[in-house]
Amino acid sequence: xxxxxxxxxxxxxxxxxxxxxxxxxxxxxxxxxxxxxxxxxxxxxxxxxxxxxxxxxxxxxxxxxxxxxxxxxxxxxxxxxxxxxxxxxxxxxxxxxxxxxxxxxxxxxxxxxxxxxxxxxxxxxxxxxxxxxxxxxxxxxxxxxxxxxxxxxxxxxxxxxxxxxxxxxxxxxxxxxxxxxxxxxxxxxxxxxxxxxxxxxxxxxxxxxxx
Amino acid sequence: xxxxxxxxxxxxxxxxxxxxxxxxxxxxxxxxxxxxxxxxxxxxxxxxxxxxxxxxxxxxxxxxxxxxxxxxxxxxxxxxxxxxxxxxxxxxxxxxxxxxxxxxxxxxxxxxxxxxxxxxxxxxxxxxxxxxxxxxxxxxxxxxxxxxxxxxxxxxxxxxxxxxxxxxxxxxxxxxxxxxxxxxxxxxxxxxxxxxxxxxxxxxxxxxxxxxxxxxxxxxxxxxxxxxxxxxxxxxxxxxxxxxxxxxxxxxxxxxxxxxxxxxxxxxxxxxxxxxxxxxxxxxxxxxxxxxxxxxxxxxxxxxxxxxxxxxxx
Numbered sequence: 001x002x003x004x005x006x007x008x009x010x011x012x013x014x015x016x017x018x019x020x021x022x023x024x025x026x027x028x029x030x031x032x033x034x035x036x037x038x039x040x041x042x043x044x045x046x047x048x049x050x051x052x053x054x055x056x057x058x059x060x061x062x063x064x065x066x067x068x069x070x071x072x073x074x075x076x077x078x079x080x081x082x083x084x085x086x087x088x089x090x091x092x093x094x095x096x097x098x099x100x101x102x103x104x105x106x107x108x109x110x111x112x113x114x115x116x117x118x119x120x121x122x123x124x125x126x127x128x129x130x131x132x133x134x135x136x137x138x139x140x141x142x143x144x145x146x147x148x149x150x151x152x153x154x155x156x157x158x159x160x161x162x163x164x165x166x167x168x169x170x171x172x173x174x175x176x177x178x179x180x181x182x183x184x185x186x187x188x189x190x191x192x193x194x195x196x197x198x199x200x201x202x203x204x205x206x207x208x209x210x211x
Numbered sequence: 212x213x214x215x216x217x218x219x220x221x222x223x224x225x226x227x228x229x230x231x232x233x234x235x236x237x238x239x240x241x242x243x244x245x246x247x248x249x250x251x252x253x254x255x256x257x258x259x260x261x262x263x264x265x266x267x268x269x270x271x272x273x274x275x276x277x278x279x280x281x282x283x284x285x286x287x288x289x290x291x292x293x294x295x296x297x298x299x300x301x302x303x304x305x306x307x308x309x310x311x312x313x314x315x316x317x318x319x320x321x322x323x324x325x326x327x328x329x330x331x332x333x334x335x336x337x338x339x340x341x342x343x344x345x346x347x348x349x350x351x352x353x354x355x356x357x358x359x360x361x362x363x364x365x366x367x368x369x370x371x372x373x374x375x376x377x378x379x380x381x382x383x384x385x386x387x388x389x390x391x392x393x394x395x396x397x398x399x400x401x402x403x404x405x406x407x408x409x410x411x412x413x414x415x416x417x418x419x420x421x422x423x424x425x426x427x428x429x430x431x432x433x434x435x436x437x438x439x440x441x442x443x444x445x446x447x448x449x450x451x452x453x454x455x456x457x458x459x460x461x462x463x464x465x466x467x468x469x470x471x472x473x474x475x476x477x478x479x480x481x482x483x484x485x486x487x488x489x490x491x492x493x494x495x496x497x498x499x500x501x502x503x504x505x506x507x508x509x510x511x512x513x514x515x516x517x518x519x520x521x522x523x524x525x
Binding site (some may be wrong): 060084087088092093094095097098099100101102103132137138 | 228231232235236238242244246247248249276515516518520521
């Protein structure tokens with residue numbers, strides 16, 4: 001049986017000239033999320049009817065953090081869950097299968113709600129396409145919005161984010177690595193760029209995890 | 212993984228991945244829309260030369276919920292009843308470019324043989340008295356749902372071991388997951404060669420059900436007495452079998468006294484009053500219906516891992 005083989009290449013695989021370059025520090029990540037939380041409230045005229053759905057793995061952690069910030073800003077508990085898109089991918093035939101990750105829909109459901117999909121990196125847009133399909137099977141939201149920590153460009157589908165932490169111009173030859181404490185075994189959050197291609201839309205495993 | 216022919220082909224990691232996938236698939240069963248696009252465009256043929264209700268229907272549902280085209284062919288209605296050989300039948304089906312053959316056959320080793328003839332993936336859905344790997348996976352899944360990890364858990368498998376493919380696959384998968392397995396059967400229904408297997412894989416053997424139950428196992432799996440495979444001489448009368456090896460009301464009480472958390476499994480169909488009493492079959496500790504419910508999720512997981520990923524050439 002093929003193994004879930006989506007580990008990032010080890011640092012040793014990166015050519016010396018392509019040492020990772022940090023583009024967002026922990027403080028930058030925190031500021032970006034805080035701004036997104038404010039934007040969400042502003043756009044929605046309050047936090048009512050919002051549902052945050054993170055796309056595993058790191059989107060779930062980001063959704064959780066946004067919920068915490070929304071609570072600080074508006075004093076409202078925003079229902080938060082996880083939406084796994086493994087079974088909806090359009091490139092299943094191009095890689096070994098992996099076990100799907102948990103989908104958790106808050107008990108309030110998604111019908112007539114404003115669902116905010118949350119992911120770490122927006123790249124080809126194929127993950128979001130799959131997420132929209134997965135969401136359609138769960139109900140009919142009043143609106144769907146997209147919040148991402150990093151938009152690195154190179155879209156292959158007509159999809160855009162409503163809320164972006166940082167626009168990061170990249171080339172296909174680069175990798176964007178988001179590391180979040182609580183998911184990855186790192187002391188602090190960071191976003192960095194290194195040489196070495198990743199397959200677009202392929203979720204990367206938590207650092208140090210064995211998935 | 213290209214085929215699923217034997218539980219022995221599955222490593223611990225394979226089993227863990229299949230059960231993790233099944234857990235997510237089980238959640239789909241609670242949704243309004245029970246449909247995933249994952250296997251769109253794939254064709255799954257259920258080729259059943261023996262009667263089956265739950266295995267065949269759960270494979271069919273599993274395929275359909277994942278958007279595969281699923282077709283059932285039974286021995287009775289097919290050209291085999293006109294005298295076509297098994298090889299010609301499966302080659303004919305394979306020539307239609309199907310992706311997966313789910314096969315049940317009365318001959319042990321049939322699925323393995325067919326896997327060497329065809330390009331499609333082959334899933335063994337029961338071959339004679341040999342193996343039934345998806346049943347073992349769903350039994351492990353069901354027990355884990357109730358008991359948590361099976362590592363170190365004590366499981367007794369009771370009944371007609373000689374004719375049971377369910378027991379063979381279960382014993383392998385349970386050992387793969389680290390469970391402690393005791394096999395209980397009358398001496399006439401202990402398969403030949405079981406001792407060397409038991410020694411090699413650390414299985415315990417017993418012909419005393421009462422003693423095993425008094426030990427308070429975490430799970431007791433009752434096997435069906437297979438009347439269709441009994442050509443006499445294994446035990447004198449059904450009544451005698453029940454007295455020695457049936458999970459009667461009294462034995463259920465003894466089990467519950469020894470271990471109040473113990474669960475009861477049966478692969479079905481049950482012979483109520485023969486190997487299992489109505490009290491045991493309908494007890495709160497009985498997982499019989501959970502097993503059926505898990506069957507679809509586990510078979511979705513198997514079809515997904517066999518058919519969704521990149522083409523394996525072997």
